[in-house]
Amino acid sequence: MFGFIKQGLKKTVDAIKTVVPKKKLTLTKNELEDILLEADVEYALVEIILNEIYQEKVTRQILEAKLLATFAYSSYAQPKYDAPFVDLIIGVNGAGKTTTIAKLASMYKNEGKRVMLGAADTFRAAAIEQLTRWADKLDIPIVFSRQGHDPSAVAYDTIESAKAKNLDNVIIDTAGRLHTQTNLANELKKINRICEKAHAGAPHRTILIIDGTQGNSAIAQAKAFNEMIGIDGIIITKLDGTAKGGSVFSIAYALQLPILYVGVGEQPEHLIKFDKYEFVNSLLDEIFAAEEEN
Template identity: 65%
Template sequence: MFNIFKKVLGKTTEAIKDVAPTKRKDIPKDEFEDILLEADVQYELVERLLEPLPNKVNRIQAFNSLISIFQYESDLKESDATPFVEMIIGVNGAGKTTTISKLAYKYQQEGKKVILGAGDTFRAAAIEQLTRWATKLDIPIIATQQGHDPSAVVYDTIESAKAKGIDNVIIDTAGRLHTQTNLSEELKKMIRIAGKALDGAPHRKMLVLDGTQGSSSINQAKAFNEMIGIDGIIITKLDGTAKGGSVLSIADELKMPIFYIGTGEQPEDLIKFKANEYINSILDEIFI
């Protein structure tokens, strides 16, 4: 797992080496500040993390400071409900559809039956892309035409899952800009209809954030959370950016569980997020 985190954070650790080219037992506090800023940790958070630290910072002190960001109460929203219904949310381009395929593959590997619901009826390409993944993974999908009511897709997908004894339902949603009020109303309706099809559904609303957006993705997350309430986060494309420190800013601002990190384009490229391994992968580049 360590090697995977190192690979994912490769560009971030390269950026760190530009600031701190040699590893040491301790480093000056202002150098640690430069490292965190280079990795796209928000300035206000950096100042807060540094405040209690001495002028020379060792690895243990750095670890304790960074891990403190993740010491918040978070509900992982697990459920024994069958089918277990997840709604995947996020703006276009965040890697939502690919993430759905990764979740589906993960559940398949656990021996579960999966069905997809193509609830992004706003964009024809989204329906086609999700259908291709369903075919590739050999799992059923409920899809309709572009422009049709996505709530009908939600209802039909859950009903089909109930009838066929399927374990996991994963529903895609439209990814228009979060400022659009029609998207907000559409998502709220989809959630209501899911609850009518199956009491308690959706059991989890997962937000996909693009890691290359850095800290700017926080505003997206806040907007979606205000709209419908988000249960957890999946961060994609961290392997393609030097902004790996933004995970700290996201965790600090949102105080939501980060479930998974996307590590590539293939269905198997999804790992569980573990805060201690994430932090150690960064500190390995700084300290002996």
């Protein structure tokens, strides 16, 4: 998987190079401001970073420390649980939920775990069909119902079935209607309650899927979901298709939630466990020159 993060940041790096075409040993604060804004770091965070740098010349070491600090409050610790471990997947339509669920299921399966999917997005028939096709392709069992059926019942049946079969992991999809809709909020809260009734502690992890091409505009959306149901972690999709890779810093800083994985391509192996050090250094490698390059 080495290098996938760097590949996923290619468009962001290309955008940065329009500001600073050649690698440098140091940056001025004006250059740094232009770079961060071009990469779609939220302006409020750019100001914070600049205000905390007192040197006139910004070195790689200085910037690395400031960028890593944006992830300071966003670590994830898996809770204690009795199998199966239940992931509840939320997010708006078009963010890449279904594909990400398939990638996550494939990853679990490759780790030797036995997985079951729950198609609790009963609002759209297409969502049920798409997830069922992925389950067939991955040879993973799935619980689904007809369009319009109670999504909480699907979640309950999925967990009960997984428990009866002694499976390791359950991944439950949910409807992705606009986050401002009251009905969606009530539906998600009900699914949450029913999961707990089916299995103590479930859902053990609620994951929000964010479309990376939305950049900073996804922050308000994420805050709304967090207020609705509470989020344990974030997966950012389509990072390879955007020049807004810097928004990852803004999202982590604004929400103080862990980024669990990033999607950098269509294949199952393109769901990459997020590593803040690799992410930061993949950007810095393209901005700063090594001493011997000069």
